[in-house]
Amino acid sequence: MADTLPPGAIHPPPYGVVFGPRANCTLDICPVEISVYGYRPSLAANISFIALYTVAAVVHLYLGFRWRYWWYTGCMLIGAINAIIGYIGRVLMYYNPFNFAAFMIQIICVTTGPVYYCAAIYITLALSINHLSPSISRFQPRLFYYIFIPFDIISLIFQGAGGGLSTTSAGSSKVGVDLALTGLALQVFMLLLFCGLFADYLLRYFRQSKSSSSTIIPSAVDPTRLRLFFGFMSLAILLTLARCTYRLVELNQGYTAGSLVRDEGLFIGLEGVMVLVAVYCLMVGHPGLVFKRDQQKDRASGISQQELQEYNNLK
Template identity: 45%
Template sequence: MDASMIQYLPHDFPPEFIHQLPNGSYVHIGMFNVFGPDANCTLDLCPIEWSVYQYRPMLGVNIMFIVLYALLLAVHAYLGWRWRSWWFAGFMASGCLFEILGYAGRVQLFYNPWNFSAFLTQAVCITSAPVFFTASIYVTLSKAIEFFSPQSSRMPARLFYWFILADIICLALQGSGGALSTLTSGVSQEGIDLSMAGLVLQVIVLVVFCGLFIDFMVRYLRRVRRLRPDVPMRDVVGPTQELFFGMLSVAFLFILGRCIYRVDELSEGYLGSARITNERLYISLEGLFIVFAVIALCIGHPGFGFRESEKAKLRSAHVQLNLVEDDGMELEFSPARDQDAAQRV
């Protein structure tokens, strides 16, 4: 379209929807499909403002995330083999793999911001990956309750596995929302609502779990002080356990903060949203928050938290507690039960 044709456009046609090409001719947004599987815009024909994110993802930053998650995947695979913590390692490896696929999609968006398959790949994978990380936390902390003091928990430790079921529901909702958005070229409000429901449910589950675990720790420490005020706290919760719980708490808070951010980000949907166009905020609250959480879960690995050298020391203190409370009957610890605490995670 040459300059003379512009006069035939409607008078209220937004000027930001008109673009001049390097050869001097003009195009307008109505000439292209700018979103969906049939999108035909390219960087040669359309301005970046016509893409869903209105920016080209930073190439170097997204490659950095791919490299970081590949390294973290290798570390968690090694630690899982080293400590035989297969469930924990499996969840962590799956989450890292999802992150790698997601950021690979963002690398593709750098070269073509209208690549719809790349958009959906990164949207579904990066949104869903933290579900696997929270599942690893649920497994680990349920085992920690069994290890330290099942009597101090208001609910049996095995019931904490229901949080993993809730995680699966979150994953299904987020995946279904992404699939529906794919089928409807991203314009389906139902797809956005499903993804939003998955994220909101994930936040609720995280908050409930956090409350239950804080309640357990408070009851446990009170029980220790009530039964054996002469036992130093370091003999009940050793330094590696302090690091273990501290790093799990750090990871938990990073994931929770990220989920709250994603709920707010998706609240306006994909098309015409001002909330999804801030890449620096995305890098900080999505990218870095989850990287920090995965690193914290390396440091707070259950293999470190339940080492044999620590178990003997802790078992001695706990058996004394049981002797006081249970009139000589040791209920919490037995050699068969605690033989491989780290391996069962």
């Protein structure tokens, strides 16, 4: 950490450990400039994120009970809870920027949240294609289950392993940074591929709906709501892609030594706000708001007939 000190900065005392599992610095004995971020995370911003993610979790839970899309609700809730825990870690770092446990909590939880939102988006589009017009799709909907979600899990493993190696080595492990970079690069690549497939389907779908004498939009689906649904889902995807690209560039400079790591404004705007807005977009992009489903449950299994039909279609 000494190499990253700005000119004129106060050095820690000889017994002070700035970063890592054995860190013993506090604001009483070490200047904030030599902490891993070089600043005290904004208390107001992080409490606001905690409150807004709590609201998002409550709304998504309500929509889950309202529309019975439990897989979607589960992904959104896990992502929101992850974010809440992560921003609690940043609140703890406000009181002690040298708190290594809090640093690990926020690195793991804030970073992994978008993986769950992407899983929700992938499954939603697969079901949308089956519900609307599977015949015009260039690819089978099961592609999102068998390719995109496994690659998301692989990306998560790489990022987690890289983060663990890098942080436990006080940022000195190049292997850790390389692993995390590989995971993030894979996530960005898969998101770009998904954007291309998603855009292709939307263009073909709406082009055919305009040119066909009989609309291909099912009568149960309101065209205006359908456009809102796809519009907000598209916005959520683009925001998530922008956030992942930012984290890729940031990590390219390392976990502890880069200038982007020490820019809280960029973190709040490109990590915090981007992902939070995407989560709220996915309220409008909720499949239950567009696709009507049979709420009658099979008494033995508790599964709706629509869920069974959607599952069988994906086989």
